[in-house]
Amino acid sequence: MNLARLVGAVALLALAGCSQGTPAAAPSAPSAPPSSSSPVAVPTGAVPAEFAAGNVRIALVRQLSSGDYFEQWLAGAQAEAEALNVKLEVSSGDGNNDKQALNLEQAVTAKADAIIVDHGFAQTVQPAIKKAVAAKVPLVAFDVDPGTPEAVALTQDDHQIAEQALGALKADTGGSGEVVYVYVAGFAPLDRRNETWEQFKRDNPGIKQVAQIGVVNSSTAAAVADQAKAALQAHPGVKAIFAPYDEFAKGAALAVKELGLAGQVKIYGADVSTADIGVMTEPNSPWVATSATDPANVGRIAVRAAALLVAGEQVDRALTVPPSLITQKGLRDAGITGVEQLTRAFPALTTPEVARVPWPAS
Ligand code: SR1
Numbered sequence: 001m002n003l004a005r006l007v008g009a010v011a012l013l014a015l016a017g018c019s020q021g022t023p024a025a026a027p028s029a030p031s032a033p034p035s036s037s038s039p040v041a042v043p044t045g046a047v048p049a050e051f052a053a054g055n056v057r058i059a060l061v062r063q064l065s066s067g068d069y070f071e072q073w074l075a076g077a078q079a080e081a082e083a084l085n086v087k088l089e090v091s092s093g094d095g096n097n098d099k100q101a102l103n104l105e106q107a108v109t110a111k112a113d114a115i116i117v118d119h120g121f122a123q124t125v126q127p128a129i130k131k132a133v134a135a136k137v138p139l140v141a142f143d144v145d146p147g148t149p150e151a152v153a154l155t156q157d158d159h160q161i162a163e164q165a166l167g168a169l170k171a172d173t174g175g176s177g178e179v180v181y182v183y184v185a186g187f188a189p190l191d192r193r194n195e196t197w198e199q200f201k202r203d204n205p206g207i208k209q210v211a212q213i214g215v216v217n218s219s220t221a222a223a224v225a226d227q228a229k230a231a232l233q234a235h236p237g238v239k240a241i242f243a244p245y246d247e248f249a250k251g252a253a254l255a256v257k258e259l260g261l262a263g264q265v266k267i268y269g270a271d272v273s274t275a276d277i278g279v280m281t282e283p284n285s286p287w288v289a290t291s292a293t294d295p296a297n298v299g300r301i302a303v304r305a306a307a308l309l310v311a312g313e314q315v316d317r318a319l320t321v322p323p324s325l326i327t328q329k330g331l332r333d334a335g336i337t338g339v340e341q342l343t344r345a346f347p348a349l350t351t352p353e354v355a356r357v358p359w360p361a362s
Contacts (some may be wrong), residue, residue, distance in 0.1 A: 011225030022181035059107035063119035064094035068273035076296030080303035104128035114306040141216030164291035164325040177239035182248040224251025246271035
């Protein structure tokens with residue numbers, strides 16, 4: 001079992017009381033600081049000279065940058081880069097795959113010390129990733145298949161994300177009823193969550209998907225709200241919406257509220273942010289459960305993995321970050337209003353062992 005998997009298993013045990021269905025609650029109060037639940041070796045190695053001198057440049061090449069998830073992820077990556085004295089050179093395709101591929105080519109040409117590719121479609125980023133590998137530029141691919149074993153592939157455990165959210169949906173619906181599903185194909189994390197949804201439907205024949213909606217753009221939540229309204233009006237018997245991306249869930253929540261269906265339709269989502277917590281905990285919110293990692297923590301891991309590769313350290317070729325199930329009831333019971341409070345209450349959301357850097361960071 002690799003370290004990330006082990007962390008996942010420990011996290012699941014720690015959350016066993018709140019990982020099955022809506023009724024479970026988060027810890028009633030923040031119990032202990034994160035470090036006490038996951039002992040981390042004190043870094044003792046010397047800071048590599050290029051890091052001490054501030055000469056390390058890591059290019060972060062993003063497909064998307066708008067939305068809570070991507071903003072928090074970037075904040076974490078920037079904080080880790082600062083702690084490691086690394087220059088993080090950030091570009092975004094703003095949803096345009098060709099622009100992202102061009103940015104990636106430019107990072108290779110500009111001889112970055114390492115590259116992080118954040119999302120993207122395999123067919124548009126893999127040709128430039130090949131060039132990076134040929135040029136011996138170390139590469140970390142987050143949420144996109146790099147198509148080469150030379151790169152480190154970083155993911156959240158997307159199957160578990162879907163399993164946790166769907167476990168809550170099943171507990172609340174008794175495993176039967178009409179469901180609207182929000183999905184866009186081609187995004188690796190959504191495709192993996194979709195595999196779990198397909199299996200879930202096979203295992204639970206009482207669950208009927210009556211509509212599939214979804215769009216990813218710079219105003220995803222608003223677009224999904226319009227689609228969800230139409231789907232709910234066309235299918236008045238819907239009990240649940242499976243919306244495994246927070247922009248999807250926010251859009252679905254807006255639609256349910258605007259149609260006055262909050263007592264009838266519940267939403268099961270993915271991801272978490274302070275704004276999401278606000279939506280989940282407001283009175284009559286239909287968004288009752290979300291399965292999430294801490295996006296800032298994942299951004300930090302990406303930068304640590306890239307820094308380790310620059311320093312010639314060993315890094316597992318597959319790094320997987322485990323999620324936690326967060327319920328509306330748990331958030332309300334614990335009085336959690338923001339992500340900082342959440343990570344104190346759910347220490348499993350912080351995973352300093354994953355891609356640990358063996359030298360002291362500032
Ligand atoms: C459009 S893909 C959105 C997903 O990427 C990350 O994996 C987040 O979890 C988000 O749900």
